[in-house]
Amino acid sequence: MQIKATMADAYKLIHEGIQALARAERQGIRIDIPYCERVKKRLTRRINRLERKFKEMELYRLWEKVFRAKTNIYSNDQLSYLLYRVMKIEPPKFTAGGKGATDEEALSQIDVPGVGIIVKIRKLLRVRDTYLEAFIKEQTDGYIHPFFNLHTVRTFRSSSSDPNFQNIPKRDKDAQKICRRALFPRPGHRLVSMDFSALEVMISACYHKDPNMLAYLRDKTSDMHLDMAKQIFIFDSLDRSIPAHALLRQATKNGFVFPQFYGDYYGNNARYLADWVKLPQGRWERGMGIELPDGSHISDHFIANGIKEFGTIKEVRGRTIATGFLKHVQEIENDFWNRRFKVYNEWRKRWVEEYRKRGYLRMLTGFTCSGVMKKNEIINYPIQGSAFHCLLFTFNRLDEAMRKEKWDSRLVGQIHDEIVMDVHPDEFEHVERTAHRIVRKELPAAWSWIIVPLEIEVEAFEIDGPWVK
DNA sequence: GGAACTCGCCAC
DNA sequence: AAACGTGGCGAGTTCC
Numbered sequence: 001m002q003i004k005a006t007m008a009d010a011y012k013l014i015h016e017g018i019q020a021l022a023r024a025e026r027q028g029i030r031i032d033i034p035y036c037e038r039v040k041k042r043l044t045r046r047i048n049r050l051e052r053k054f055k056e057m058e059l060y061r062l063w064e065k066v067f068r069a070k071t072n073i074y075s076n077d078q079l080s081y082l083l084y085r086v087m088k089i090e091p092p093k094f095t096a097g098g099k100g101a102t103d104e105e106a107l108s109q110i111d112v113p114g115v116g117i118i119v120k121i122r123k124l125l126r127v128r129d130t131y132l133e134a135f136i137k138e139q140t141d142g143y144i145h146p147f148f149n150l151h152t153v154r155t156f157r158s159s160s161s162d163p164n165f166q167n168i169p170k171r172d173k174d175a176q177k178i179c180r181r182a183l184f185p186r187p188g189h190r191l192v193s194m195d196f197s198a199l200e201v202m203i204s205a206c207y208h209k210d211p212n213m214l215a216y217l218r219d220k221t222s223d224m225h226l227d228m229a230k231q232i233f234i235f236d237s238l239d240r241s242i243p244a245h246a247l248l249r250q251a252t253k254n255g256f257v258f259p260q261f262y263g264d265y266y267g268n269n270a271r272y273l274a275d276w277v278k279l280p281q282g283r284w285e286r287g288m289g290i291e292l293p294d295g296s297h298i299s300d301h302f303i304a305n306g307i308k309e310f311g312t313i314k315e316v317r318g319r320t321i322a323t324g325f326l327k328h329v330q331e332i333e334n335d336f337w338n339r340r341f342k343v344y345n346e347w348r349k350r351w352v353e354e355y356r357k358r359g360y361l362r363m364l365t366g367f368t369c370s371g372v373m374k375k376n377e378i379i380n381y382p383i384q385g386s387a388f389h390c391l392l393f394t395f396n397r398l399d400e401a402m403r404k405e406k407w408d409s410r411l412v413g414q415i416h417d418e419i420v421m422d423v424h425p426d427e428f429e430h431v432e433r434t435a436h437r438i439v440r441k442e443l444p445a446a447w448s449w450i451i452v453p454l455e456i457e458v459e460a461f462e463i464d465g466p467w468v469k
Numbered sequence: 470g471g472a473a474c475t476c477g478c479c480a481c
Numbered sequence: 482a483a484a485c486g487t488g489g490c491g492a493g494t495t496c497c
Contacts, residue, residue: 072492072493074492074493075492075493075494076475076476076477076492076493077475077476077493077494078493080476095475095476095477096475096476097474097475097476099475099476101476101477102476102477103476103477103478104477104478122477122478123478125491125492126477126478126479126491129490129491129492130478130479130489130490130491131479133491134490134491152488152489153487153488154487154488155486155487155488157481157487157488158488159487159488159489160480160488160489161488161489161490162489163489163490164479164480164488164489164490165480166479166480166481166488166489167478167479167480167481167488167489167490168479168480169479169480170479170480170481171479171480172479175479199481200481200486258485259485260485261485261486262485262486263483263484263485263486264484264485264486265483265484265485266484267484268484268485374483375483376483376484376485376486377486377487379486380485380486380487381486381487383486384481384486384487385487387481388481388487415480415481416480416481416487416488417481418481
């Protein structure tokens with residue numbers, strides 16, 4: 001029997017959450033300001049060098065000819081005008097506002113000397129101005145105090161600002177190192193990150209209860225992303241014996257499975273997947289794309305399995321006809337929702353119907369979302385919100401234990417499914433055990449609708465070391 | 470000179 | 482028919 005939390009439960013969670021987060025805000029995170037200043041200067045020098053290099057190029061001469069005194073190489077409006085109007089290049093993609101896009105993806109497809117420098121400069125500027133400069137601006141007495149809000153997000157997730165603690169670079173290793181090296185624990189302490197494993201997928205399963213999905217989540221030896229990778233890349237087996245297995249799995253997870261959960265469709269998936277394995281959008285010849293262990297290429301493998309091109313999508317009398325790789329991914333999409341995760345799909349349909357009948361939706365955590373919503377929003381909001389509420393519950397219990405037991409360790413931040421603490425080394429094991437107990441025992445005991453095994457992964461950083469390994 | 474907008478891009 | 486969900490922020494731009 002599934003018992004939803006009540007609105008009073010939801011209120012209590014937020015009420016306690018605001019206070020626990022306020023304590024984390026007041027505590028703050030130590031910041032190495034001399035380091036920020038040093039790196040800022042270094043980045044400025046590199047940016048200046050790149051700027052000088054750019055100003056020697058043909059593209060810049062054209063820029064000055066067109067814009068005269070108004071020339072600004074950081075204006076994307078000017079860049080768009082230059083490339084797509086003056087030079088008459090066909091825009092590889094468009095912005096939401098209908099202009100030719102000048103983001104990295106678009107520029108990477110344009111063969112004009114100089115645009116690569118623009119992309120490089122942008123990356124350095126972002127690290128310098130959005131992160132290091134913001135840390136310097138927001139610091140007091142060697143600490144930053146990021147805000148964590150619970151009143152700004154439609155899904156009842158949190159947001160963070162001044163500075164935003166929830167978007168500090170992680171994927172880009174260069175940017176990660178530079179930015180996270182600025183953040184430290186208190187003297188003699190260590191920063192500790194606690195990450196929920198596959199939290200949103202776990203919570204989605206509490207809504208739809210799809211048996212195949214539940215089996216994946218309960219059986220640690222199974223691997224949904226790897227199984228999908230086998231299907232997409234047509235391998236009977238795909239494991240460590242194939243060096244590319246990790247890459248193919250990663251491509252599948254980020255280019256198919258997660259986008260599908262968010263409501264994307266095979267057309268976008270196919271583009272992303274092809275890009276990831278370096279296959280072009282047109283015809284596929286032998287020897288294209290990433291190399292496989294036997295020295296052959298991924299294109300050979302697809303061709304041998306009857307997929308000879310990226311393909312097209314055409315509308316014929318109201319019916320969509322896909323060909324090539326697009327058709328292949330379309331078939332996998334159909335199989336994904338109509339066979340593999342059929343029950344999940346039925347839940348999605350029911351959930352949208354229910355919202356449209358009632359005009360609002362109720363989360364398992366007791367929150368109500370109302371207002372006009374699109375299909376994908378209706379499906380995603382309850383999952384995103386409830387997943388965060390599991391984190392907030394854990395955060396609150398840790399805060400409570402911290403005060404009751406007079407820990408020297410402190411909660412300092414949170415990133416949707418990750419808790420960040422500043423921990424005294426002697427308390428580390430106790431803090432870790434407490435966190436595991438809350439997540440494994442107290443959380444499912446408090447919320448009986450949790451029917452999946454929730455886990456956190458604990459990562460401890462060096463004593464007196466920064467927030468990066 | 471500030472508000473509100475677009476764009477690009479960082480996180481989950 | 483629809484077609485990736487949630488934020489914050491810096492820079493450029495437009496409008497008042």
